[in-house]
Amino acid sequence: MFAYYFDLALRSFRRNRVLTALMVLAIALGIGASMTTLTVFHVLSGDPIPQKSAKLFIPQLDPQSMDGYTKGEEPDDQVTRYDAEQLLRESKGDRQALMTGGGVAVQPDKQGLAPFGIDARYTSADFFPMFDIPFLAGTPWTKSSDDAHDRVVVITKKLSEKLYGTVQSVGKTLRMDGNDFRIVGVMDDYRPKPKFYDLNSDRYGEAEQIYLPFST
Incomplete structure (x- = not known):
């Protein structure tokens, strides 16, 4: 059965060489694009420190006054120098x-x-x-x-x-x-x-x- 279909493929290639070449090229480009996407995804989603990532935490503190406060709004990603030094002195971790x-x-x-x-x-x-x-x-x-x-x-x-x-x-x-x-x-x-x-x-x-x- 395989030999039969292989023979049909060869005959089709001889009749439409340009079309067959374009189809092969399109498939190759698709595979290349997929592999590139998977590689980028792997790099961007990788865990840089898997042995400790579940134990590392970043504290967030809101140093602003209540003026303009919106409930549910996330505080800044970074803490102030005063808060950072105070947390370090307290040594809770x-x-x-x-x-x-x-x-x-x-x-x-x-x-x-x-x-x-x-x-x-x-x-x-x-x-x-x-x-x-x-x-x-x-x-x-x-x-x-x-x-x-x-x-x-x-x-x-x-x-x-x-x-x-x-x-x-x-x-x-x-x-x-x-x-x-x-x-x-x-x-x-x-x-x-x-x-x-x-x-x-x-x-x-x-x-x-x-x-x-x-x-x-």
């Missing part, structure tokens, strides 16, 4: 991380390397264990460093290699915005998709390369 994005000007010691600006994340010590940040060298700073406003910094593998030619840069001094910071840790490659810990920034862009204590 097993781990808590206060954070915001920003930028710094790096002033390298390396000969021939000009100063440059780079994205940074200002956060607290629990950020690293909360989000399973991988380290190649050193460790994150501790809560005592947060409390003491220590000038410490964690940088990425990429930045360490750019500045020092190696990932073994723990203990070195990094000058930023006119201030010296001591490198305590070097992160391995880390690029969650989406960047779930800050959906107000570029969700699918590069992660920051510098991490500083918010309190400093």
Whole structure:
């Protein structure tokens, strides 16, 4: 039976080669479009931290007065600095991380390397264990460093290699915005998709390369 239908297909192809080629092309384009759609869906709907996503929560507090309040309206996605620092001090969760994005000007010691600006994340010590940040060298700073406003910094593998030619840069001094910071840790490659810990920034862009204590 298969041979019979195969023979019919060959005869049809010989009679209408252009039409058959167009049909095959249309089917191929349809398959390609479907696979592209499925790939995009998989990337956009993926869980960037499945082992912890059910345990991570973002608090929402409404700092506004009752003037203009509408019942059922969602509060802002971000809390105020005062509320964030108060929540951090109260330590109600097993781990808590206060954070915001920003930028710094790096002033390298390396000969021939000009100063440059780079994205940074200002956060607290629990950020690293909360989000399973991988380290190649050193460790994150501790809560005592947060409390003491220590000038410490964690940088990425990429930045360490750019500045020092190696990932073994723990203990070195990094000058930023006119201030010296001591490198305590070097992160391995880390690029969650989406960047779930800050959906107000570029969700699918590069992660920051510098991490500083918010309190400093």
